Amino acid sequence: MTAGRGKPVLRPGDWITYDGGEFQVVALAGTSVRLRSQSGAESAVLASYLMAVPDFAVTGTEPLPALEPFGLLATLPQQVRAAAAEWERHMVEVETGLPPGAEPGTQPRPEYDPASCSLMERMTTKASELGVSVRTVQSRRSRYVQQGVWGLVDQRATRTWEATGRADARLVAAIREALEAETYVSTGTRSRLIRRVVRMVEATHGEGVVPLPSKRTFYKLIEALSAGKHSFGSAVTRRQTANRPEGPFTPTFADRPGEQVQIDSTPLDVMVVLDSGLTVRADLTIAVDVATRTICAAVLRPVGTKAVDASLLLARMLVPEPMRPGWAAALRMAASRMPHRRLLDVDTRMEQAAAKPVIVPDTVVIDGGKVFISDTFLRACDRLGVSVQRSRPRTPTDKAIVEATFSAINTLFVQHLPAYTGREVSRRGERVEDRAVWTVPGLQDLLDEWVLAGWQARPHDALRDPFRPKKAMSPNDKYASLVAACGYLPLVLRGEDYLELLPVTWRVINDYGVRINYRTYDSAELGPLRRQHSGHAAKRGLWEVHYDPYDLSQVFVRTQQGWITVPWVHLPLVNAPFADFTWQHARRLAAGAGLDDTNEAAVARVLDELLTRAEHGPDTRSAKVIGRTRTAAAVHTPAAAPEIECQTEPEPEPKAQPSVAVAGFGVFDAHAEAERWL
Template sequence: MMGRLVRPRALVVGERIRFDGQVRVILAVSARSITVSDLGKEPRAVPPADLFAADDFEVFGGPGRMPLPSASLLETLPSAVLEKALWWEAHVLEVLHGLPPDAAPGTEPKPEYALALSLTARERAKAAELSAAGHKVSASTVGSQRRSYETGGVLGLADRRAARKTPKYGTVDAEVVAAMQQAISEAVDASTRNGAFLLWRTGEILKSREEAQAVELPSRHNFLASCRFLEIDVQPAHKGSPFEKGHIEKMLSSVGTLFVQFLSGFTGRNTDRRGRRLDRQPLWSLLELQELLDGWLVARWQNRRHDGLRDPSHPGRSFTPNERYAALVEACGYVPVALSGDDYSELLPAVWRAVNDYGIKIKRRTYDSPELTPFRRQDSGVRAKKGLWEIHHDPYDVSRIWVRNHFGDGEWMQAAWKHLRRVPVPFGEMAWDHAARGLPEGTEAEIADAVSDLLARAHAGPGATAKPRRTARDKRVTARTRAAGSSSDVARAQPSSAESVPPPTEDESLAEVIPLGLFDPLEDPWRRK
C-alpha cells in the first residue's frame, strides 16, 4: 500500500547520484554544501537545498527512504494484530538504533546492540535474546521484520491475514460491544441524547466490570507511530506545567522580545501591557508574518550565539545554531534529507469516503478530479472500512483533498473543490462550519458564497457596508481565515470606506445619548432606589 522509493534518508561520501544531467560522486559533505564530481571540470559545491530540489535528482544504489507509512490504516487492524506489530517495533528499533523506544534519556545500548557492530550481528543478538525469552525466531526473521519496518513502518510489521476477516462488529472488542449494547438499552425510555453520551456511558460500564477494566475504547496509533518511524523521541509534558518544557517557553519568549515586539500592531504579553487603538495600525496577514518570521530565523536566529550551545573543548565560547549544526554534520558524516510532499500529505488528518459519480463529498463540499474516473462507485478493498477510500485533508485549506490509490502503490490522487473559483482566497474548516450553521438548508454553492461574503466584509472593515454588525464569532473566524491567502486581491475588489459610507446630512437625526450615573463606592448596592 505504500508509494515507491522517492529519495534517500541521508547522503554520505562515496554515493553516486544524478544531478544536472550527469551521474556524479559525492566527494564531501558539510552543512552548507555538498561537493560532487563534475565531468572534465573541477569538483562542484552545491547547497543541499538546490540539490534536493532538482528535478533529475536521484541516488543510485543504497537503501532509500519510503514515504511515511499510512498510520490511518492501523485502525483497520484487529487489536491483537496491532499489539503484536507494536511488540515487534520495539525490538526492531533496538536493532536499528541500539535502544528500545521507551529507554530513559542517557541510557547506553547493550554491548550486543552497540552501533559499532554490524547490522547482521545485532540481528543475530536479537534473535538469541527473543529465543531465550521463549519466542523462537531466527536471525533471518529479525532481518525480514527490520526490512519490513524500514519500508512500511508499523503497518509493515502487521499480519495482514487477520485483517482480511471482517467480524460482525469489525475490530471492536466484544466487551466494548456488550457495554455499548447495555448503554443503548438503558437509553430506550430515557430522554434523547446524542452519541457523545453513549460513548461516555459505554466507558463507565467498562470501568465497572472487573473483566473489562483493561479493555480500551477504539482510538487512533497516528502521531506516535509517525514519530517512531521518523526516529523522533516524544517526551509528553503534564497539562498546565510549562516548566517541564522550559527550553520551549524560553524560545517563545526570545522570539517575542527579539522579533514580535518590533511588528506593527504588537499587543504585548497580556492585556496589562497592551496599547491603545492597535486596530488602527497597519497589520500584517498571517502569510506575510510567516514570511517575515522565516526570514528572521534564517538571518538572525540561526546566526545568534546561544549560551546553551557550547563545546566541551572550548567551554568559554558559545556557538550559533548554524555553527553547531555544521560541526555535527562534520562529525556524523551525512546530511539528512527533508520530508517530501507525499510525507506531508501522509501526516494530514484522514477520513474515509466513497468515490461517487459526482466525486467525493466532505461536509457538504464536493471534490472531483479526472484521476478518480476509474474508481467511481468502486470498492477500495479495505474491508475494515467497508470498501471506503482513505482521504486526507487540510483543516486550514479546503480547496483540495488527497485520495489514496488503494489499487496502485498507495500514491496520492489530488482532487479539487467544485466551487473553488467562487471564493477569492483560501480558507479553512472553521470558516466553512461557521457559514454552514447560518444556512442549515443552504446548498453547497450558497455556503461558498456566504464564506466569500464573510471574508470580503471582514477585509472591507466595519464601516464599508450597511450590512448587519458582525458578532464576536464573526470576528474570530475571519481573523483566523482571512490570512490563509493573499488579501490584496480582495482589497482591489472592495470599495474604500470613504466611497461606501455616505456623509451625514443636516436632517439626519442622531441617537439619544443617555449619560451613565456616577459610581459611589460607599453606596449600599442592595438598597432599592
C-alpha cells in the first residue's frame, strides 16, 4: 500500500513475500514486524532484516521505485535530455494535473483535474494532445514511475559499443597477441605492428580469408586495443605495467617493530671511485622495517652485492653499534676516511647512533635474487630464528615499502651528490664519471650519517599517530610509540655474537702460530696455547678460528677465557687490509713472475705492490681486484655465520705445487668467490 504521492509503506494486514513464502503482517512494534504464515504460525522479524531479504515484496503493490542514474544522464546528448525533460513535464501533468513548476494556487486544466477525471481519461487526453497512441503514454508513465527521467530517455542513445566495432574477431585476436608480444621487446611503430598482424593472420587462416580494414581503420583499432598498455611508449613503463598483479593492491601493515622487515638490493644512481681510479656504480642493500620505516641496515658494495653482504645486514640489525667491536675507535676523526669538516661532531654522532632503534626481525621478505636465496643468507636467518618469506616472481608490490625507500634515498640523498646519474639515461648529464669524487667507504660513512641524522628524524607521510592523524611521525618517534603499545623490548645480540657471524675454520696453534692458506698469524697471547690440545675431541684438538673474508689481516681464536685477536705476521709489510680473493690473485701474479707462490713473504711483497699499483695506472683486471679489496676491507664488515665443519690437521704446504685446493668452509668458498669477482 502507499501513503501520499508515490510513497510505499507497510501496514498491518498487508501480505508480503518473504524467505520463499507468503506472510501477513499482524502487528508493528517498534523495529519489529510480527508475521503470520498461511499455516497460522507466527514469528517476529526485525524490519531492517525483513526488508533486506532479496525476495521481499508487498503483494498487490507496484515494485519500489529505483533512483535515477544521474551520472549516466549527464553523458547523454543535449537533445536527448531535452526530449526526456519534455516527456517528464507531460507525465507530471498526467499524474498530478499540474505541470512541474506551477505557481501556488494554479488550478489544473479541466481535462487533467484528478478530482473530475480518472487516470485513464487523463492519459487519453494527453495522447490526443501529443498525437500518439494511448499505449505509448501508458508505457512512458509506467517507465517513469519505476525509473524516473531515465525511463523517458530514448534508449537508442544509451547503447554501448565494443571498442573494436565490427572488426573481424580473428583480426582482433591477432592484434591482441601481437600487442602482448610487444611487452618485452624494444618499442616500435604502429606500422610495424600492422605488418606483423597481417603476417600472423595470413599464416594462420590463409591469405585473403580474413577481411582487413583500411589503414585508417587499422590505426583506430590498434589505438583502442592498446589503451593503457604503453605499447608505443616507454619500454620500462610497458614492462612495469605488465608486471602489475591482477588483483587489487593491498598495502602491507605491521603492528610492532620487527614484525616484517623487507630486504632488497639496487644500484644507486651515483658514480663512485674505486681506489684503482675506476668509476663504477655502487650497489646498495638495505633492510627496512615496515612498522616504523626504520632503515635497519644499509651496506654499499661496488659492482655487485654478494651473499656475504646480505648476511651482514642481519649482523648490523641485531648488534647495536655501541656493542660492536671497535665501534668507538671507528668514530674517531683521525681514523675516519671522510674529510673532517664533513663529519658530525663525534659526540653527536655517537649519541644518534646509540639512539637508533635496533630492530629484531620476526620475518624478512626477500625476492628471488641469488644474494638472498644462497645458503649463506638462509643459514644465518635460521641460526638467528628469523623466518624468511619470498615474494612472488616479478611482483615488486610484494615488497613495495623497500622499493619506495630506494626511491626516497635517491631523491633525498643521492641526487645531492656529485656524479649523480639520474634514474635513466635520458636524465643523465654529460661526462658524469668525471665528477665522481666519493669512494665507496666514504659514501658508506656519509650514508650512515644521513640515515642517523636525516632519515630517522625526518617525519614520514606513512607514519601517523591514531590520535593525531594529521601529524606525520619520524621513524624514531614511531618506534617509541609502538614499543610503548607493545609493552616489551626485544633483546639484541651481544658484542661477542658479532664475531660468531664470521666464517670458521679449525687449526693447530704451532710454534709459529696459526697457518691458513699459506698465511701465518701469530701474537704473544698464543704463547700458552702452542702445541696444546683445544679440548675438542671431535675436532682432534684443533682450535676454533674465525676470520673475515674481506679482511684477512687478522683472525680471531676462541679460548676458554674468550677471544684472542691474532694479526698476520707480514701485515707491516703490506700495511693495508686485504680480502681472500685478493690474496689468491697475488699468488697467481707471483707464480706468473716465477716466484714461489707458497712463500708468504714473497707473496706479501707482490700483494703490497698490487695494492699500491693503482696510482701508477694498473691493468684493468688488477685495478678491479684492488678497488674491490680496498672497498670491502675499508668498511670492516663481517660475513654470515657458517655451518661449522671440521678440517684436517694443519695442511702440509709443498713448495712444488703452484696452488693447492682448500677445503670448503661449508658456507663461504673463497676460491669460488674470487673466480666470480674476476
